[in-house]
Amino acid sequence: MTSSSSITTGQPAARPLNKNDYKTLGLSSLGGTLEFYDFVIFVFFTGTLTQLFFPGDNEFIAQMKTLGIFAAGYLARPLGGIIMAHYGDKIGRKRMFTLSIFLMAVPTLVIGLLPTYASIGVMAPVLLLLMRIMQGAAIGGEMPGAWVFIAEHTPAQRYGLGVGTLTSGITGGILLGSIVAIIIQRSYSGAEINDFAWRIPFILGGVFGLISVYLRKFLQETPIFREMAAKKALASEMPVITVMKSHKVACFITAILTWSLSTAIVVTILMTPAIVVEKMYQIDRTISLEANCVATLMLTLGCIFWGWMSDKAGTRLTMTLAWGGLVLTSFYFYSSLHSGITAGELMFNYGLMGLFVGAIATTPIVATRAFPAHIRFSGLSFAYNLSYAVFGGLTPMITGAWLRESYMAPAYYVGGVALLAVAVSFMPLAYRGWTTKIKPEISPTPVAAK
Numbered sequence: 001m002t003s004s005s006s007i008t009t010g011q012p013a014a015r016p017l018n019k020n021d022y023k024t025l026g027l028s029s030l031g032g033t034l035e036f037y038d039f040v041i042f043v044f045f046t047g048t049l050t051q052l053f054f055p056g057d058n059e060f061i062a063q064m065k066t067l068g069i070f071a072a073g074y075l076a077r078p079l080g081g082i083i084m085a086h087y088g089d090k091i092g093r094k095r096m097f098t099l100s101i102f103l104m105a106v107p108t109l110v111i112g113l114l115p116t117y118a119s120i121g122v123m124a125p126v127l128l129l130l131m132r133i134m135q136g137a138a139i140g141g142e143m144p145g146a147w148v149f150i151a152e153h154t155p156a157q158r159y160g161l162g163v164g165t166l167t168s169g170i171t172g173g174i175l176l177g178s179i180v181a182i183i184i185q186r187s188y189s190g191a192e193i194n195d196f197a198w199r200i201p202f203i204l205g206g207v208f209g210l211i212s213v214y215l216r217k218f219l220q221e222t223p224i225f226r227e228m229a230a231k232k233a234l235a236s237e238m239p240v241i242t243v244m245k246s247h248k249v250a251c252f253i254t255a256i257l258t259w260s261l262s263t264a265i266v267v268t269i270l271m272t273p274a275i276v277v278e279k280m281y282q283i284d285r286t287i288s289l290e291a292n293c294v295a296t297l298m299l300t301l302g303c304i305f306w307g308w309m310s311d312k313a314g315t316r317l318t319m320t321l322a323w324g325g326l327v328l329t330s331f332y333f334y335s336s337l338h339s340g341i342t343a344g345e346l347m348f349n350y351g352l353m354g355l356f357v358g359a360i361a362t363t364p365i366v367a368t369r370a371f372p373a374h375i376r377f378s379g380l381s382f383a384y385n386l387s388y389a390v391f392g393g394l395t396p397m398i399t400g401a402w403l404r405e406s407y408m409a410p411a412y413y414v415g416g417v418a419l420l421a422v423a424v425s426f427m428p429l430a431y432r433g434w435t436t437k438i439k440p441e442i443s444p445t446p447v448a449a450k
Contacts, residue, residue, distance in 0.1 A: 029168070036171070049198070075389050111128065163307055163365045172300050181201070253370055291343070398413070
């Protein structure tokens with residue numbers, strides 16, 4: 001039974017973590033890992049997909065077309081996110097949490113079975129685009145839904161650690177994709193990969209995604225939603241309308257931090273191995289992937305560390321250290337790249353930057369806390385997905401074009417948005433979270449703030 005204060009504060013009261021907490025966090029993180037793997041495995045095979053679905057003489061144009069389809073997944077996020085969030089605020093977090101992973105698994109499996117341009121011509125990239133749009137709609141519901149689900153299960157004094165651990169599970173999907181790409185690269189020749197082996201990661205992702213659908217049946221609805229439903233405290237109008245009318249500052253904070261998160265992930269983790277390390281500096285693809293794997297592992301650990309730090313040291317200090325550190329390490333990493341760099345040096349520098357990319361965990365820590373419980377899912381989903389659609393979708397093309405002008409473009413871009421995140425951390429709603437007055441004459445007490 002939850003405390004009656006949980007609707008007021010928007011999360012369960014302080015208490016020790018129990019067995020159900022660990023089960024919820026474990027199953028949620030595992031599902032997030034597999035779902036995000038399904039979404040990002042596309043980028044690890046950008047070169048192969050470009051050859052198979054966009055054959056042509058102009059490699060740059062073909063690559064930009066493939067990145068455009070990658071971006072389409074981001075552009076589809078707001079619609080899927082808003083629809084699933086609406087029902088998540090109306091009928092429950094758990095149902096939408098399960099639906100999102102099902103909608104991701106199916107198109108991932110289909111991509112693995114798609115005929116290529118050589119077989120069916122222009123219909124091949126069209127079908128690839130449609131599957132990517134479906135994936136985008138699914139991830140639009142999964143990410144905010146997962147964060148809300150954990151935020152409303154985790155005790156107050158472990159709030160940052162819980163959300164950070166879930167985020168590490170989600171980024172673990174990138175790590176899993178990197179490991180699978182390395183295995184495929186080492187196990188098959190280039191001709192075999194183009195012939196059939198590229199399909200393996202997508203088929204595996206689809207199958208494991210369907211397994212995750214089954215595992216999520218063992219999760220329970222969040223105590224916050226159950227309490228709101230019992231007290232008939234659910235949103236009376238369309239939640240997204242309430243969000244746009246009454247929570248503009250929360251939307252602004254979430255949008256800016258999402259810009260920082262999307263840029264950090266897309267540029268440093270997803271684009272850097274293939275576009276920067278391999279193409280610009282002619283570093284071996286296997287070494288590049290292995291270094292990326294180290295960076296992603298450090299990112300995954302960094303999410304847990306910065307989440308834990310936010311519980312201990314507070315939001316403002318944690319965000320200043322994490323995002324400020326990303327500014328410094330990104331400039332160090334990209335300036336250190338050269339064609340003669342050793343594998344060990346590359347892995348160390350990339351891993352160091354990856355630890356500070358873990359600053360992204362502070363985005364959901366702040367954003368879930370910025371909205372009241374009755375419209376939390378819709379508020380987070382609306383602001384997060386709309387921002388990600390714009391910035392996450394355009395970032396690959398902007399960065400790709402900027403790199404033609406400056407080899408330090410990734411550092412400039414990542415450093416700029418990291419400084420924006422530091423600035424946002426000093427806004428009261430960001431470090432205190434949304435609060436309500438228990439009685440009209442009593443001032444609100446900050447929630448989980450330091």
